[in-house]
Amino acid sequence: MTGYLMRNIFNKKLTSELTEIKLTESGFSINKPFGAKPKLFDWKEINSVQFSENRNEVIFEKADKKIGLKNNNIGWYEFIQNVPTRFKEFDFNYVSEFMNSLKPCGVCGIVAVKENVCIVCETITWNNEVAENEIEFIKSKQSELYSELIKDGIEIKKVAEPEHGFKADKNWKLYI
Ligand SMILES: [Zn+2]
Known part of the structure; x- marks a missing residue:
């Protein structure tokens, strides 16, 4: 998917x-x-x-x-x-x-994490088994997620905006 x-x-x-x-x-x-x-x-x-x-x-x-x-x-x-x-x-x-059970995604900033996977960007949520450092993990996943945009010189928004019926996380940070 x-x-x-x-x-x-x-x-x-x-x-x-x-x-x-x-x-x-x-x-x-x-x-x-x-x-x-x-x-x-x-x-x-x-x-x-x-x-x-x-x-x-x-x-x-x-x-x-x-x-x-x-x-x-x-x-x-x-x-x-x-x-x-x-x-x-x-x-x-x-x-x-269902909507209330969703958690914010550190990678894309959308409140769309269900059972440790984000419905919007499909990244697995960080835990100390997938990577040692949470920020480093998020940073590398953001680089992957936005690599096409970066390649095309499109600026990545720094504030997450609600999309596809999901809320955005106000505290989301772009690390790249
Ligand atoms: Zn996500």
């Missing part, structure tokens, strides 16, 4: 990981890669929205069609936080518990 930050850089042949969900004024759009036109959906035409049993997917129903959105789709975490409350079958408690 490629982190959100890297997907715009590497053109992977994984349709699911490059599919992007965007919120619109009255619904959302699903944009599959490789030239397909985005599909627009209005909440009004959706009959139900539910998580799959393993919670890795959201399945919504339109007419008699069931459409699944996977958690590696770009924008999925923002999507699950914006499902209208009228969809009573949707597990809103799970969404808030």
